[in-house]
Amino acid sequence: MSLSTGGGDTASDVYLVGAGQSPYGAFPDESYRSLFRTAYESAEQSAGGVDPGDVDEAFVGTLGVGGRQLGLAGPAVTEHVGLHGVPCTRVENACAASGYALRQAVMAVKSGMADLVLAGGVEVMTDMSTEATKYWLGVSGETEWERMAGTTFSGVYAQMADSYLREHDVSREALSHVAVKNHANGAKNPDAHLRFTCTVEDAESGPVVADPLTLYHCCPTSDGAAAVFVASEAVAQSFDEKVKISGVGAASDRVGLFQRDSYTSVPASKQAGEAAYEMAGIGPANLDFAEVHDCFAIAELLAYEDLGFCERGEAGALATSGATAIDGEMPVNTSGGLKSKGHPIGATGAGQAVEAFKQLTGKAGARQLDDPQRGLTHNVGGSGGAAVVHVFEREDADPVADDENTEVVR
Amino acid sequence: MSGESQSVGVGIVGAGIYLPRYRIDADEIREAWGRFRASGVRSKAVAAADEDSLTMAADAATRALNATEVEAREIRCLAFGTTTPPLAEEDPTPRLGEFLGVPADATRRFLTGSTRAGTQALLTAVGTGALPALVVAADCPRGEPDSPEGHAAGAGAAAFVLTEGGATRLAEHAEYAVDYPGTRFREVGSDRVEGLGVSAYDRQAFVECVGGAVGELGEDADPDTVALHAPDGKLPYRATKVLGVDTDAIASVTPVHEFGDLGAASPLVALATALETGHERILTVGYGSGSGADALLFDGDSAAVERSEAESEQVTYAEYLRLRGELTGDPPAGGGAAVSVPSWRRTREARYRLVAGQCPECDALTYPPEGACRACHTLGEFERVALPRRGEVETVTTTSPGGAPPEFAQFGAQGGDFAVAIVAFERDGQRVSMPVQVVDTAPEAVAAGDTVEATIRRIYTQEGVTRYGTKVRLVGE
Numbered sequence: 001m002s003l004s005t006g007g008g009d010t011a012s013d014v015y016l017v018g019a020g021q022s023p024y025g026a027f028p029d030e031s032y033r034s035l036f037r038t039a040y041e042s043a044e045q046s047a048g049g050v051d052p053g054d055v056d057e058a059f060v061g062t063l064g065v066g067g068r069q070l071g072l073a074g075p076a077v078t079e080h081v082g083l084h085g086v087p088c089t090r091v092e093n094a095c096a097a098s099g100y101a102l103r104q105a106v107m108a109v110k111s112g113m114a115d116l117v118l119a120g121g122v123e124v125m126t127d128m129s130t131e132a133t134k135y136w137l138g139v140s141g142e143t144e145w146e147r148m149a150g151t152t153f154s155g156v157y158a159q160m161a162d163s164y165l166r167e168h169d170v171s172r173e174a175l176s177h178v179a180v181k182n183h184a185n186g187a188k189n190p191d192a193h194l195r196f197t198c199t200v201e202d203a204e205s206g207p208v209v210a211d212p213l214t215l216y217h218c219c220p221t222s223d224g225a226a227a228v229f230v231a232s233e234a235v236a237q238s239f240d241e242k243v244k245i246s247g248v249g250a251a252s253d254r255v256g257l258f259q260r261d262s263y264t265s266v267p268a269s270k271q272a273g274e275a276a277y278e279m280a281g282i283g284p285a286n287l288d289f290a291e292v293h294d295c296f297a298i299a300e301l302l303a304y305e306d307l308g309f310c311e312r313g314e315a316g317a318l319a320t321s322g323a324t325a326i327d328g329e330m331p332v333n334t335s336g337g338l339k340s341k342g343h344p345i346g347a348t349g350a351g352q353a354v355e356a357f358k359q360l361t362g363k364a365g366a367r368q369l370d371d372p373q374r375g376l377t378h379n380v381g382g383s384g385g386a387a388v389v390h391v392f393e394r395e396d397a398d399p400v401a402d403d404e405n406t407e408v409v410r
Numbered sequence: 411m412s413g414e415s416q417s418v419g420v421g422i423v424g425a426g427i428y429l430p431r432y433r434i435d436a437d438e439i440r441e442a443w444g445r446f447r448a449s450g451v452r453s454k455a456v457a458a459a460d461e462d463s464l465t466m467a468a469d470a471a472t473r474a475l476n477a478t479e480v481e482a483r484e485i486r487c488l489a490f491g492t493t494t495p496p497l498a499e500e501d502p503t504p505r506l507g508e509f510l511g512v513p514a515d516a517t518r519r520f521l522t523g524s525t526r527a528g529t530q531a532l533l534t535a536v537g538t539g540a541l542p543a544l545v546v547a548a549d550c551p552r553g554e555p556d557s558p559e560g561h562a563a564g565a566g567a568a569a570f571v572l573t574e575g576g577a578t579r580l581a582e583h584a585e586y587a588v589d590y591p592g593t594r595f596r597e598v599g600s601d602r603v604e605g606l607g608v609s610a611y612d613r614q615a616f617v618e619c620v621g622g623a624v625g626e627l628g629e630d631a632d633p634d635t636v637a638l639h640a641p642d643g644k645l646p647y648r649a650t651k652v653l654g655v656d657t658d659a660i661a662s663v664t665p666v667h668e669f670g671d672l673g674a675a676s677p678l679v680a681l682a683t684a685l686e687t688g689h690e691r692i693l694t695v696g697y698g699s700g701s702g703a704d705a706l707l708f709d710g711d712s713a714a715v716e717r718s719e720a721e722s723e724q725v726t727y728a729e730y731l732r733l734r735g736e737l738t739g740d741p742p743a744g745g746g747a748a749v750s751v752p753s754w755r756r757t758r759e760a761r762y763r764l765v766a767g768q769c770p771e772c773d774a775l776t777y778p779p780e781g782a783c784r785a786c787h788t789l790g791e792f793e794r795v796a797l798p799r800r801g802e803v804e805t806v807t808t809t810s811p812g813g814a815p816p817e818f819a820q821f822g823a824q825g826g827d828f829a830v831a832i833v834a835f836e837r838d839g840q841r842v843s844m845p846v847q848v849v850d851t852a853p854e855a856v857a858a859g860d861t862v863e864a865t866i867r868r869i870y871t872q873e874g875v876t877r878y879g880t881k882v883r884l885v886g887e
């Protein structure tokens with residue numbers, strides 16, 4: 001589906017005018033509220049100050065790992081940061097919760113009912129025993145079937161990896177190259193959870209979590225929060241920094257891998273990507289960077305193909321070639337991705353938008369790309385039951401030439 | 411009491427034997443404890459971490475039905491005997507019946523509390539007169555790890571389909587009981603059988619009861635083989651004199667030397683083994699402490715038998731302790747993703763018997779059979795169809811206990827890494843897939859393209875309630 005049709009307010013553009021996040025990591029001294037506050041203040045500061053009275057609406061993504069505030073988790077954090085009385089809705093779509101919260105914010109502005117909307121997310125995942133944490137890691141699989149077969153997500157993504165590597169005759173080392181790249185990027189990100197670099201040998205020799213995935217092919221469980229401000233074209237004029245949200249696409253699929261048409265592609269990602277490209281009027285060739293959902297290294301490879309960065313079966317070669325490294329043709333996960341930056345489930349999607357905002361406003365520090373014009377974020381819930389893709393571009397982005405190939409590679 | 415079998419003409423038409431894959435040699439136990447206290451047991455069968463008397467019963471019963479033309483839905487009586495039911499209170503026969511597809515209105519009988527439960531199940535089924543009958547005995551007794559009972563404890567099951575006119579006719583039966591306290595007992599609340607260990611006294615109880623029951627048979631039994639209860643490899647031979655047979659008549663069919671003490675299943679596994687080898691006059695004698703014995707004389711042609719064919723795998727003593735759960739703690743406290751017992755129950759047809767939904771619009775299969783069609787997305791009413799029990803691995807991973815949901819913590823601690831596959835089943839040209847564990851194999855031995863067959867196993871236990879469902883095991887081409 002495309003949001004680019006319609007008249008009146010729906011035809012005007014929507015902008016990110018501020019974005020910030022808490023550090024991701026393990027923080028015994030923080031709570032879900034205090035983390036959200038850190039993200040909120042960071043976003044508010046990046047926007048050059050926001051009067052809470054100007055915020056019309058809020059969407060907060062969280063899965064609710066650990067149980068804590070399962071009901072009314074949204075207002076629990078927005079009231080905490082002083083967004084008093086602002087209508088807030090909690091969005092739950094597993095690991096894509098705040099990617100979808102951002103999409104809800106865009107839709108609220110496009111509907112004309114709101115001019116300034118907060119979209120964010122939060123998760124606390126490290127304040128329980130390892131065993132208790134695992135209870136929560138499989139809650140977005142097909143709980144009555146996949147989980148009862150004995151898998152959490154590592155097992156389901158391992159099944160995808162087994163299928164992919166076999167179908168395309170790709171070696172497991174390709175997965176390790178993804179891990180090495182993302183750790184190299186995350187080491188430059190002060191907000192990243194795992195700020196160390198690693199080698200292909202490290203990744204290959206790590207303990208096997210679920211064959212063929214080693215520990216290095218799996219993201220950590222993290223605490224963290226992220227928040228962005230989404231504004232209508234009119235309201236955006238009063239902010240210094242503006243990044244256009246030029247494309248939004250989303251799609252759902254069966255929750256269980258075994259119920260889907262493919263084990264080597266995430267159909268919802270493909271559908272979401274195509275919709276976002278169409279709305280933005282661009283193709284993958286027009287992107288300067290992407291933040292993709294690499295909860296497991298195989299997920300990043302599948303994203304390359306589902307989002308049209310390469311042909312089917314070519315993702316392993318693309319990762320190994322260095323093309324997606326920070327100095328490559330198409331840098332992917334400059335933030336470190338879920339692998340290194342971390343994966344506080346409810347915060348991840350909004351956190352990707354924070355990275356896009358920083359890159360496009362020149363505030364990405366040691367990992368700043370050279371004058372990027374457009375970037376994409378890709379956020380997946382579960383093993384592919386939900387996916388959401390956003391395309392961002394600088395306000396003054398170079399126009400896309402008519403003769404440029406905007407066709408998505410199939 | 412004795413008598414001609416009232417329902418003259420009732421006979422066994424098919425039998426099944428199930429023995430778990432794992433074996434431990436007596437030497438392994440001897441090495442661990444410095445001695446081995448189960449005379450005459452050379453090795454024994456060990457149940458996997460996800461097996462119990464009920465899953466073994468389901469497997470043996472499936473095989474018994476396979477050996478006949480009788481369908482599960484035709485069964486009118488289901489009788490199950492075991493000393494090790496999964497729960498101290500709760501009739502396991504409704505669940506066993508649903509594993510197999512036995513109708514809800516069939517007569518059900520559950521016998522327990524004595525190793526006689528196997529032969530009692532057989533006699534009870536015959537007594538109901540409801541035919542065809544399915545009789546199952548399964549056991550996995552447990553004793554203290556250093557006790558004679560613990561050293562002898564094996565695991566196995568046998569099942570029989572009885573019909574009017576079944577080939578192996580039940581000619582006669584009798585029983586005998588007399589008070590002998592302390593020969594073998596299990597205290598309330600305990601899962602360990604014990605005995606006083608007074609050898610001469612135990613022997614006397616056994617010989618008196620076995621001899622008493624056989625002596626009550628109306629005619630001279632004159633069996634060519636004796637399927638005799640065997641708690642160890644020595645005691646049964648004490649009865650040769652009173653039975654009037656040589657040791658070979660017992661030794662040729664007893665499971666005890668290779669598989670250990672099979673409890674209530676012991677004489678029935680021996681009976682099925684005798685059928686397998688074509689014996690024509692088989693005296694079956696069950697014995698239980700207390701003490702009492704049942705004697706059943708079969709004659710006629712041998713019924714067909716299907717036996718579990720899995721290649722056995724030797725385990726070390728440490729692996730044995732793990733498999734039996736002697737060393738594992740309780741599963742961790744609860745958390746997310748709980749599947750309630752009621753919601754579990756409503757899917758049992760799919761879980762036990764692989765019932766899928768066939769779309770009336772496009773014929774595609776959907777598993778589980780609920781919601782919209784997986785292929786054309788029509789939200790209608792599926793036709794419910796049973797998938798074949800054999801399928802093909804599409805993709806597989808090996809999950810370490812660290813990567814599994816904590817509900818599987820105990821299973822992982824007992825059985826180690828396990829394989830989880832997505833398996834495709836095909837029916838009339840339509841394929842449908844489901845995620846399942848692959849059991850009874852080293853997980854790394856499983857690969858896409860492998861053929862597997864469904865088996866019922868324990869999934870996990872929460873709030874004291876064990877969920878059972880389908881897993882698969884590799885089958886040879």
